[in-house]
Amino acid sequence: MTVPDSSVVTPASLPEASRLGQFYALTKPRVVQLIVFCALIGMVLAVPGIPAWHDVQLALVACAGIWLVAGAAAAFNCLVEQGIDAKMRRTAWRPTARGQLSSPQTLAFSAGLCALGSWILYVWVNPLTMWLTFATFVGYAVVYTVILKPLTPQNIVIGGASGAMPPVLGWAAMTGSVGPEALILFLIIFLWTPPHFWALALYRVEEYRKAGLPMLPVTHGNEFTRLQVFLYTLVLFPACLMPFIFKMSGWLYLVVAVLLSLGFSAYAWLLWRNYSDALARKTFRFSLIHLSALFATLLLDHYLL
Numbered sequence: 001m002t003v004p005d006s007s008v009v010t011p012a013s014l015p016e017a018s019r020l021g022q023f024y025a026l027t028k029p030r031v032v033q034l035i036v037f038c039a040l041i042g043m044v045l046a047v048p049g050i051p052a053w054h055d056v057q058l059a060l061v062a063c064a065g066i067w068l069v070a071g072a073a074a075a076f077n078c079l080v081e082q083g084i085d086a087k088m089r090r091t092a093w094r095p096t097a098r099g100q101l102s103s104p105q106t107l108a109f110s111a112g113l114c115a116l117g118s119w120i121l122y123v124w125v126n127p128l129t130m131w132l133t134f135a136t137f138v139g140y141a142v143v144y145t146v147i148l149k150p151l152t153p154q155n156i157v158i159g160g161a162s163g164a165m166p167p168v169l170g171w172a173a174m175t176g177s178v179g180p181e182a183l184i185l186f187l188i189i190f191l192w193t194p195p196h197f198w199a200l201a202l203y204r205v206e207e208y209r210k211a212g213l214p215m216l217p218v219t220h221g222n223e224f225t226r227l228q229v230f231l232y233t234l235v236l237f238p239a240c241l242m243p244f245i246f247k248m249s250g251w252l253y254l255v256v257a258v259l260l261s262l263g264f265s266a267y268a269w270l271l272w273r274n275y276s277d278a279l280a281r282k283t284f285r286f287s288l289i290h291l292s293a294l295f296a297t298l299l300l301d302h303y304l305l
Helices: 016-026 029-046 053-080 082-087 103-125 127-148 155-163 166-175 180-203 205-211 216-220 222-245 251-273 277-304
Strands: none
Touching: 016 053, 016 103, 029 053, 029 166, 029 180, 029 277, 053 082, 053 103, 053 127, 053 166, 082 205, 103 127, 127 155, 127 166, 155 180, 166 180, 180 205, 180 216, 180 222, 180 251, 180 277, 205 216, 216 222, 222 251, 222 277, 251 277
């Protein structure tokens, strides 16, 4: 753990609201919001037509349980990577990196969230959803964070399976099973993750090198990483069309999916041919728009069919 400098307030002197804010920050709210949103897409698509009130109640409870376990995984990630986070400008503000929260506090917080979320999912949703969500926790917090991330430049590819699970969790919550439609949504996020994250890693490469993490731009260089980003967007393109091909959506989704995928591929092509940090940032930001807008359109199109 890093020792806080003189400008950092110690935990003992913090007012209660500030301490709660620190614990909340450990859950990586923006990331968890996207996770819950993707899970909600799986829930909505699993229910034909307008959902009944009991479906809405079940979805709300499932979202709460998934949010808690996802927040627990994020907090555990902050605990494991507090030394690395302190070396990177993007993450140095985290309470664990600044020494504002101790390791026992963070571990207890993570364990409490995971236990509560798992209990909610097991009792009020179904055991399958609980076990899949817990497996996702282990996949991200342990397999990716502890094992893959510090050992291999393919960490984000292999570990991306955990990040692609939310729609599967949502589908399982509403149906008690995992259908092929859920696996299509899983595939989209799984293929989207590497170009999204490598675009970020390109302009943060020196921070990853300083932290000693074997991210692809560090181990294989800038040009090779840019090519991989572009190739992944090409593979992602047809995957984004699969909801239409398998009649999960209509023409509205198809048009938006084509436009978004063309845009992502265009950014990746420009990044490959003429690199700049500014363009890498734009590519990263567009990747967020790509996934959010894609799934939002899938949601809208579901009710227009």
